[in-house]
Amino acid sequence: MKYMLLMYASEAETPQYTPEEQQAIAQAWYAFGQEATAAGVLLGNNGLTSVTDATTVRVRQGKSLLTDGPFAETHEQLAGYYLLECQDLDEAVRWAAKIPLAQYGSVEVRPLNVWSQKA
Amino acid sequence: MTVAAEIERCFRAEHGRVLAALLNQLGDFPLAEDALQDALVNALERWAIDGVPHNPGAWLLTVARRRAIDRLRRAETLARKLVILETLDSQEEPAMDDEIPDERLKLMFTCCHPTLALEAQVALTLHTLGGLSTQEVARAFLVSEATMAKRLVRARSKIRNAGIPYCVPPAELLPERLDALLAVIYLIFNEGYVATGGDIPIRHELCSEAIRLAHVLVALLPPQEPLVAEVRGLLALMLLHDARRETRLDAAGELVLLQEQDRSRWDQAKIREGIAVLDEALTLRHPGPYQVQAAISALHAEAPTSAATDWQQIAALYHTLAKLVPSIVVEVNRAVAVAMAQGAAVGLPMLLRLADQAADFYPYHAARADLLRRTNQYEAAADAYAQAIALCGNSAERAYLQRRLDELNRCMG
Numbered sequence: 001m002k003y004m005l006l007m008y009a010s011e012a013e014t015p016q017y018t019p020e021e022q023q024a025i026a027q028a029w030y031a032f033g034q035e036a037t038a039a040g041v042l043l044g045n046n047g048l049t050s051v052t053d054a055t056t057v058r059v060r061q062g063k064s065l066l067t068d069g070p071f072a073e074t075h076e077q078l079a080g081y082y083l084l085e086c087q088d089l090d091e092a093v094r095w096a097a098k099i100p101l102a103q104y105g106s107v108e109v110r111p112l113n114v115w116s117q118k119a
Numbered sequence: 120m121t122v123a124a125e126i127e128r129c130f131r132a133e134h135g136r137v138l139a140a141l142l143n144q145l146g147d148f149p150l151a152e153d154a155l156q157d158a159l160v161n162a163l164e165r166w167a168i169d170g171v172p173h174n175p176g177a178w179l180l181t182v183a184r185r186r187a188i189d190r191l192r193r194a195e196t197l198a199r200k201l202v203i204l205e206t207l208d209s210q211e212e213p214a215m216d217d218e219i220p221d222e223r224l225k226l227m228f229t230c231c232h233p234t235l236a237l238e239a240q241v242a243l244t245l246h247t248l249g250g251l252s253t254q255e256v257a258r259a260f261l262v263s264e265a266t267m268a269k270r271l272v273r274a275r276s277k278i279r280n281a282g283i284p285y286c287v288p289p290a291e292l293l294p295e296r297l298d299a300l301l302a303v304i305y306l307i308f309n310e311g312y313v314a315t316g317g318d319i320p321i322r323h324e325l326c327s328e329a330i331r332l333a334h335v336l337v338a339l340l341p342p343q344e345p346l347v348a349e350v351r352g353l354l355a356l357m358l359l360h361d362a363r364r365e366t367r368l369d370a371a372g373e374l375v376l377l378q379e380q381d382r383s384r385w386d387q388a389k390i391r392e393g394i395a396v397l398d399e400a401l402t403l404r405h406p407g408p409y410q411v412q413a414a415i416s417a418l419h420a421e422a423p424t425s426a427a428t429d430w431q432q433i434a435a436l437y438h439t440l441a442k443l444v445p446s447i448v449v450e451v452n453r454a455v456a457v458a459m460a461q462g463a464a465v466g467l468p469m470l471l472r473l474a475d476q477a478a479d480f481y482p483y484h485a486a487r488a489d490l491l492r493r494t495n496q497y498e499a500a501a502d503a504y505a506q507a508i509a510l511c512g513n514s515a516e517r518a519y520l521q522r523r524l525d526e527l528n529r530c531m532g
Contacts, residue, residue, distance in 0.1 A: 001282040088283065089281050089282045089283050090292070092282070093234070114280075
């Protein structure tokens with residue numbers, strides 16, 4: 001089954017890391033990616049820039065309405081995603097727990113809908 | 120028993136096992152539930168005429184399977200149905216006399232999967248394994264039938280859509296999953312045992328159902344599995360509490376404390392059974408909190424009078440329990456037990472040490488009030504009772520505390 005792992009964290013609360021800390025963090029993310037790839041579960045992933053770079057588009061009564069920022073103000077913001085192919089929810093949850101962001105943020109595990117599972 | 124009552128009793132007894140087997144074959148919870156409901160409708164019609172069949176479970180499973188195939192053929196969305204149809208068509212239809220395999224262990228763990236909301240776990244366990252109707256479960260939790268139906272439908276959909284696996288958890292997850300399952304069973308028991316007001320028969324039903332589920336769980340797990348010790352511990356604990364059920368409230372529906380209960384009305388058969396189950400648990404040498412709590416309950420149950428209670432042993436057991444599950448509840452109970460064993464003057468300082476952590480916990484203030492009263496500090500005791508009353512949410516317990524406060528005020532004149 002295909003699952004989307006949506007990663008949320010509070011941008012306002014991101015600590016300032018030292019260069020050594022940053023390197024360790026980068027290593028942790030790299031290691032996760034490698035492990036998921038080796039296990040054959042990784043279908044895709046990407047990271048996003050800050051919500052301050054976001055634009056929200058709504059079309060109402062034929063008019064395009066643009067707002068600066070994310071769709072809603074939330075305490076944690078979407079930071080990126082992983083798309084995984086797993087046996088079942090238990091496996092998807094195991095992978096979610098290994099994501100470095102899970103230590104300080106939230107990882108939402110959601111299955112792709114029934115038509116998207118086929119692709 | 121009338122035919123209708125016999126049929127209903129049968130449905131109740133078979134529901135869990137049939138659904139578990141059906142779910143194993145179909146892999147789709149909502150479909151399995153709907154197909155079983157269809158089969159129950161068929162059964163109501165046929166059994167009223169032909170009588171209850173020799174093997175009702177197998178009859179229901181076979182017919183439910185056919186109804187599932189019918190539903191799949193009629194279903195609009197193509198995506199899943201072809202897979203299930205192919206699997207079903209390739210299997211031979213089981214004979215109506217065959218012993219249906221017992222997959223209830225898988226079902227129990229699935230219903231109590233941690234990714235379901237706790238209230239959904241409880242509702243699903245009662246409905247699916249307990250065979251309670253939606254209406255009965257709704258009454259037990261004081262929600263409308265429509266609300267409960269929605270809760271159940273959502274839970275089954277999530278199980279299917281999110282890919283919750285239908286299996287007994289692997290060894291590395293088994294301890295925490297079993298803990299979660301036991302917590303749900305105990306929650307069901309307490310819902311029946313502690314709640315006051317509402318439907319009394321339903322309350323008793325919940326206690327019996329929780330005990331039955333624990334029995335089933337003990338029967339299905341490998342007997343030498345060390346984790347079974349805690350399952351037995353919980354079963355013993357519930358049996359020992361249930362033995363006192365008749366004496367918990369008096370005729371006016373007011374709370375009667377353990378030391379004031381009429382022990383001649385305690386169910387001795389349940390007490391003997393509880394102690395036997397606890398003894399079996401202890402042979403596995405895998406101690407845990409439920410076993411300790413059951414041991415405490417057993418000491419109360421075995422004391423012929425309140426005065427004969429072995430408080431020293433109970434205090435020691437609370438000490439053990441505190442090490443296993445450190446919690447303010449346990450610490451308060453331990454101080455109370457020490458006060459009973461060694462006197463209020465010894466227990467009170469132990470209790471007062473908990474003041475900061477227990478400020479919002481009404482049993483702490485109630486215990487404090489009692490010990491202050493016993494050491495003749497009446498004004499402080501009255502104040503403590505007042506604090507307990509202000510914090511207490513349970514009407515029977517609040518009424519009990521109010522009576523004590525009134526008594527005290529009368530004494531102080």
